[in-house]
Structures are given as C-alpha cells and as structure tokens.
Amino acid sequence: MIAQAVRESGSVTVQELAELTGASEMTIRRDLDALAAQGVLERVRGGARTLLLRGEEPPFALRAREAVEAKRRIAAEVSSLIADGETVLLDSGTTCLEVARLLHQRPVTVMPLSLQAIHMLGDSPGPATLMVPGGRPRAAEGALTGPLTLASLSALRFDTGVVGCCGLSAAEGLTAYDLDDAAVKKASITSSRRIIVAADGSKLGRTAFAYVGPTTLLHTLVTDTTAPADEVAALEGAGTVVKIV
Amino acid sequence: MIAQAVRESGSVTVQELAELTGASEMTIRRDLDALAAQGVLERVRGGARTLLLRGEEPPFALRAREAVEAKRRIAAEVSSLIADGETVLLDSGTTCLEVARLLHQRPVTVMPLSLQAIHMLGDSPGPATLMVPGGRPRAAEGALTGPLTLASLSALRFDTGVVGCCGLSAAEGLTAYDLDDAAVKKASITSSRRIIVAADGSKLGRTAFAYVGPTTLLHTLVTDTTAPADEVAALEGAGTVVKIV
C-alpha cells in the first residue's frame, strides 16, 4: 500500500499513510525505513518521496514489484521455448530472474548475467548447470558488466540468449538505459545462435538511451497482452516471431 | 550435537541420538533429514552415517562447522594485514569466507573465488567493491574453477591474494585436494603481488593430492596455535612470515 501511494502521489507524509493504512505512525516510520533500505522509495523528514524522476530508469526494487503476474507468464513461455540440454545465456532484469527460477528445475546449462540469478541457480543444487560470467555488478540490480563480462561472453557460444530490454520498437530497435548494459546485450546477441526477447508490453514502442541493435537480430519476442498492436505488427513484419501470453 | 556424534562414532542410530539429546525420535529423524540435505551426513535406515571416508576431502557443510573460532581469529588477522583501497583476490574455502565477511565492511576491491563469498559481498551494499570472476561452481563448495576463472585471473593483477589450502608443508609446498582448484590457486598466486595464506594448524605438515607451488611463493602465513612448531620454523626458515593468532 505504501509503495503504491508513493508511486501515485509522488510524495506522502507519515500522517497520511497512518490514516490510509490504519497503522500507527511509528509502524509507518519503520516500514518507510525498510522500504528505503530496499531502494523502493526515498525517506524525507515527515514522510517519503518517490525515487522516480524524469526519464530515469525506475530502481530495481520498485520494478520487481510491478506486473509480477505478467512476468511469470512471460517467463513460463520463454522456458517452454528452451529444450532440455541447451546452453542458455540469461540477461539481467526482473523478467529474466523469473526465467532463472524456472530453468533451475530443468536440465540445461545457464549463464546468468546478474547476481540475483546466480544466487537463485547456485544456492540450491538442481538439475541445471550454472556457469558464472565475470564482471562488475552494478548497484542493486546486480547486473554484471564491464570488460570481464564481455570477455566471458566472447569466449563462449550459446544455443539461446534470453535478453530483457528497456525499450523495443521496430523503428528504433532494442535499447537499454545503461551504456554498459547495452554493450553486454550486444555481446550476448553475438554469442547466441537464437535470441529470445522477454519484455512486457510497456517496453514496446519505447526507446531508451543506449542502442543495442536492430530488431532483425531478434528471433522471438515474448510479451503480454498489453503490447501495442501496431508495434507487434511492425515487429512481425520485420521477421520476429511474437508470442503473446 | 548430532553432527559431532556422527563425526566421532562414524555411525549412530536414531535411538542413540534420541537418548543423547533428550529429544524424541521423530525430531531426530527430522533433524537428520535436514542435515543430510545440507550435506553434513548421510541418512541410512535407522540412523545416520558420516560422509567422511579415507583420505577424501570432508564435505563443505561439515568443514564449515569446525574450528569456527580459530577461523574467525585467522580471518581477523588477515583482514588487518590488508590496507584500505587494496585490490584483493579471495580464494574459496571456509576460512576465506570469514575474511569476506570482514572485508565487506572495508573500502577495498574484492574478487572472491567462491559463490558463497560473492553472495556475502553482493547481497547487501557495503563499502567494499565486488568483482566477479567467471567460472563453473564446483558442487556445494561453490568454488569457481575452469578456463573462465583462469582467464579472469590472467586479465587482472591484485595487490594481495588471500589463499586457503588443504595442505601446506615446507618440504612439499602448498597442496589442494582438487586439480582444478590447484590450477586456480596457481593462477591466483601469479596474479597477486603479495600472497597471504590462511590455514588453521591442521593443514600444516599435511600434503594433499594436487600440487600448487613451493612455499617460497608465499609471503605471509596466518595460522593458529595448533600449528606444529617444527613446520612453522621450517616455513620461517624458507622466508615466509608466520603470524600465529
């Protein structure tokens, strides 16, 4: 409730939240501190403020709470496109984290590009084989980037690359918010025989700062029903198979 | 208590453990299942059996419970030898995991060679900067090995390398149980300007299967008071600084 209130109003006071939730102000303060520590919002005296400014990328902890159902469905579809025994390269991002959860139960070899996914696949033994790429983790997201990551990618070839994105349009191609991220995605595409893009509908038709490549490099797009029809049509026209779940 | 009983007797029945601990047999069974899942012991009908056979390396989950106090002290000493701002290469193993815990609070750059240490340094943001090496994690230990690991190491140079070992003697040098591990340790030593060996006293004078290198490559050894005096003297004679904590 707090996260939603902050997202909608942009800024709320402790009193407002106490009234809204029926909890005491002390509890609200404690919850705000916890949410601030998770990077969901920013604490200010008397209340809290959203971290969402201008065209910036929303923080990871915030995105992880949005559209969870859609992400799950997309992840399930992506997983079903992957055959047993494949070697899979798995991008960073919340949707790909869901894919990691599913692939953990499958006899495949996975190299994830985020710390979170490494944890998921490495903590408990499962049928999946884990490969770790090198790199420098970027902030809360845990996305691995940098020369070590690029070197790890260039040394290997994968059957399938599952990539997320911040923006995807037929006209402007695949884009990311971060330059380093974009470089990793570029290398991922180069090192994978087949590319599956996992992106919920909100990413379609959007363009972010860093250019990764044209949509002609992408073999399959898995998205949800909120995807704009014109973009879907344009992508299919450009030769990408689109699966809507 | 259960882990200790199994370690000492090699094999115990559910009844014996129930008597020993005062708990019911059902509780013992549940605990045995949990310990077996953690890899501490092996479940057999009617009781449990140790996993420790012949000259094999004890399983990670078992080693993690032994000599925790000594490991902590050794880790504290190792940490004190490292200056703020250094780049540190951190080997796999339980002692080095303790070092990771301490370095997390320090403004240093750390590249750990085990999944466990990556988790420790990557989960919560701290003053330490994390670098992740590539590699394939080996079983429960989470030690990263293989060509990707070696490539990551050869691409970098560290101020200090903290290495663990399975055996260390002035006569036979530094040894490990696993060939791949030994290769990583060799590369670690090559890529680090200064080498600190963290090894409790039980490792001294022991020799394991895979040879890593002579003790002349090692600058400092941190061990505990259980280290045999003759080995310590021999190592100091060979030019290694020995710190006993």
Place this chain on the structure above:
DNA sequence: CATAACGAACATGCTCTATGTTTGAAATCT
C-alpha cells in the same frame, strides 16, 4: 525558541516454527 518529527526502549499480541504424539504405510529381518 517552539513545535513537529524522530528514535530508542519496553510491553503486548500474533504468527510461525519446532517439537511430540499418534497412526498407518513401508522396509527390513527371520
């Protein structure tokens, strides 16, 4: 300087987990 916000400390109620018991099923031994 006054007021609001905060944080620490303590009390309380709740939830969740660990434990124990029972019972029927499964495995082992004779």
Place this chain on the structure above:
DNA sequence: AGATTTCAAACATAGAGCATGTTCGTTATG
C-alpha cells in the same frame, strides 16, 4: 510370507520471534 522395526503424514501444542503500539527523551526545522 509374517513379524518387527523404521518411517512419514497428520494433528496438537508450546515456545520463540516478529510486528505493532505506546511512551519518553532527543533531534531537526521553521
């Protein structure tokens, strides 16, 4: 095959731990 032991599921219960709320002293802010 029959007898006996071991096991696992189901349920009841006690305890620990956590979230919450209150109070009060401290700290920021206008």
